[in-house]
Amino acid sequence: MVVTRFAPSPTGYLHIGGLRTALFSYLWAKKNNGMFLLRIEDTDKARNSQAATDAILQAFKWLGLEHDGEIIYQSQRDEIYASYIQQLLDEGKAYKCYMSKEELSELRETQMANNERTKYNGKYRDFEGTPPDGLEAVIRIKAPLSGEIIVKDGVKGNVSFQAEDILDDFVIARADGSPTYNFVVAIDDHLMGINQVIRGDDHLSNTPKQIIVYEALGFDIPSFYHVPMIHNSEGKKLSKRDGATDVMQYKEMGYTPEALLNFLVRLGWSYGDQEIFSIDEMKELFNPKDINKSASIYNTEKLDWLSSHYIKNFSNTKLAELLTDYDLILTSHDKKEILLDALKERAKTLKELAELIKEVLATPTSYDESAVKKAFKADSIDVLNAFKEKVSASSEFHLPSDYHHLMEEVANEMEIGFGKIGNPLRVALLGKMSGPGLDSVMAILGKSETLLRITNAITAHS
RNA sequence: GGCCCCGUCGUCUAGCGGUCAGGAUCCAUGGUUUUCAUCCAUGUCACAGGAGUUCAAUUCUCCUCGGGGUCACCA
Numbered sequence: 001m002v003v004t005r006f007a008p009s010p011t012g013y014l015h016i017g018g019l020r021t022a023l024f025s026y027l028w029a030k031k032n033n034g035m036f037l038l039r040i041e042d043t044d045k046a047r048n049s050q051a052a053t054d055a056i057l058q059a060f061k062w063l064g065l066e067h068d069g070e071i072i073y074q075s076q077r078d079e080i081y082a083s084y085i086q087q088l089l090d091e092g093k094a095y096k097c098y099m100s101k102e103e104l105s106e107l108r109e110t111q112m113a114n115n116e117r118t119k120y121n122g123k124y125r126d127f128e129g130t131p132p133d134g135l136e137a138v139i140r141i142k143a144p145l146s147g148e149i150i151v152k153d154g155v156k157g158n159v160s161f162q163a164e165d166i167l168d169d170f171v172i173a174r175a176d177g178s179p180t181y182n183f184v185v186a187i188d189d190h191l192m193g194i195n196q197v198i199r200g201d202d203h204l205s206n207t208p209k210q211i212i213v214y215e216a217l218g219f220d221i222p223s224f225y226h227v228p229m230i231h232n233s234e235g236k237k238l239s240k241r242d243g244a245t246d247v248m249q250y251k252e253m254g255y256t257p258e259a260l261l262n263f264l265v266r267l268g269w270s271y272g273d274q275e276i277f278s279i280d281e282m283k284e285l286f287n288p289k290d291i292n293k294s295a296s297i298y299n300t301e302k303l304d305w306l307s308s309h310y311i312k313n314f315s316n317t318k319l320a321e322l323l324t325d326y327d328l329i330l331t332s333h334d335k336k337e338i339l340l341d342a343l344k345e346r347a348k349t350l351k352e353l354a355e356l357i358k359e360v361l362a363t364p365t366s367y368d369e370s371a372v373k374k375a376f377k378a379d380s381i382d383v384l385n386a387f388k389e390k391v392s393a394s395s396e397f398h399l400p401s402d403y404h405h406l407m408e409e410v411a412n413e414m415e416i417g418f419g420k421i422g423n424p425l426r427v428a429l430l431g432k433m434s435g436p437g438l439d440s441v442m443a444i445l446g447k448s449e450t451l452l453r454i455t456n457a458i459t460a461h462s
Numbered sequence: 463g464g465c466c467c468c469g470u471c472g473u474c475u476a477g478c479g480g481u482c483a484g485g486a487u488c489c490a491u492g493g494u495u496u497u498c499a500u501c502c503a504u505g506u507c508a509c510a511g512g513a514g515u516u517c518a519a520u521u522c523u524c525c526u527c528g529g530g531g532u533c534a535c536c537a
């Protein structure tokens with residue numbers, strides 16, 4: 001069974017890059033009827049917060065990414081890590097190192113001065129004397145000093161590292177006894193049964209260290225897929241200044257989970273020429289072997305396009321429901337269908353759609369100057385009056401086509417083109433030149449509001 | 463700096479020795495529309511550079527250049 005995981009460290013919000021690796025992991029598990037586990041890497045007590053964990057969970061919930069099983073918190077697993085540290089100590093695969101921080105940094109400085117690679121010098125690797133007084137030991141693992149370590153990566157291929165280039169006896173437990181990242185990752189992934197690791201390629205150079213831990217403990221090494229980073233428009237690492245970092249901000253901006261997930265799945269991954277993927281299609285088609293090798297640049301043009309695509313194709317019922325999050329209650333509006341049909345093709349986001357709707361529903365309090373200039377000709381007031389007569393003489397209409405007929409009648413009777421009536425009427429009803437079809441607008445507004453707006457315009461422009 | 467990864471239209475990408483280098487987005491133009499938007503059609507735009515290998519390189523190899531990542535008692 002395929003078991004994947006997402007393992008964020010709760011130092012901040014869930015951002016777009018983290019979300020994408022989470023999505024990939026989730027999809028790959030689902031595709032294989034496997035499990036997608038969640039582990040919170042909160043061993044650094046100083047930098048972690050419960051709020052950040054909650055934010056991540058909240059984002060997952062919004063997007064419908066459900067994890068399987070219980071959430072694992074590393075902060076609650078100290079005894080587990082301690083027992084493995086003891087095991088390595090007992091087996092002679094790890095040892096206590098009494099080098100002080102001062103001595104260590106001195107060592108580094110001389111190495112840097114000599115233009116050498118900074119590495120621990122193995123001073124206590126085979127130490128057997130009496131430990132120095134007053135120093136708490138760290139635990140270091142005995143790493144191979146030479147040889148080749150190959151990371152078999154499903155995205156990058158086989159990546160080989162020379163032990164002497166990258167390894168030294170790295171610390172697996174700090175002076176206070178707490179374990180370090182590369183150590184606990186290997187243990188937790190093993191204990192959780194994770195066999196497919198999909199993560200950012202910033203972890204690629206850590207992987208050899210983790211392999212050393214796997215081997216020291218006799219664990220099976222999982223399959224790795226290191227997915228390339230998402231960069232900002234300058235080609236640099238994504239930062240807070242590159243728009244919304246927190247995934248939940250995308251909700252505030254009016255994007256739907258469908259659009260955001262579709263956008264992200266196509267960033268670094270593709271399936272032929274297909275652009276639109278439902279969640280079910282993603283689960284069916286995603287395969288990490290098709291992940292691109294190169295970094296991609298974050299750019300919202302396509303997100304906007306996808307967003308408008310989904311909004312156009314959502315049912316009015318679903319839209320009305322979604323819109324409640326954007327301060328717009330439409331559920332009881334009797335012209336909901338006409339309203340949404342008329343406006344959903346005009347918005348890139350739900351937020352925009354809500355604003356567009358509110359605009360149509362609000363009686364104009366002013367008229368766009370250039371629109372008035374363009375629309376109001378010498379006979380416009382007469383035309384509006386004629387149309388107004390028609391409307392008030394009619395019974396309450398409900399269909400756009402009814403209003404359309406009325407407009408046609410006026411145009412025919414006065415022997416004028418459609419534009420002669422459409423333009424001033426548009427300004428009267430909406431206050432500007434652009435907007436949805438007037439017949440729909442009038443059907444939405446109803447007889448009395450339509451008459452009110454026409455009367456207002458006649459008064460203002462006579 | 464050492465080590466590692468990467469390099470096809472502005473952007474997201476297809477390509478896996480022989481293609482008019484394809485799609486999408488963006489942009490532009492035209493059509494539809496009483497307006498705007500939608501929609502449809504058309505168009506502009508790319509293999510970082512240089513050596514090899516080969517009958518043939520975007521594709522394989524090497525070098526250069528460019529970009530990124532990583533080198534902790536952070537994760």
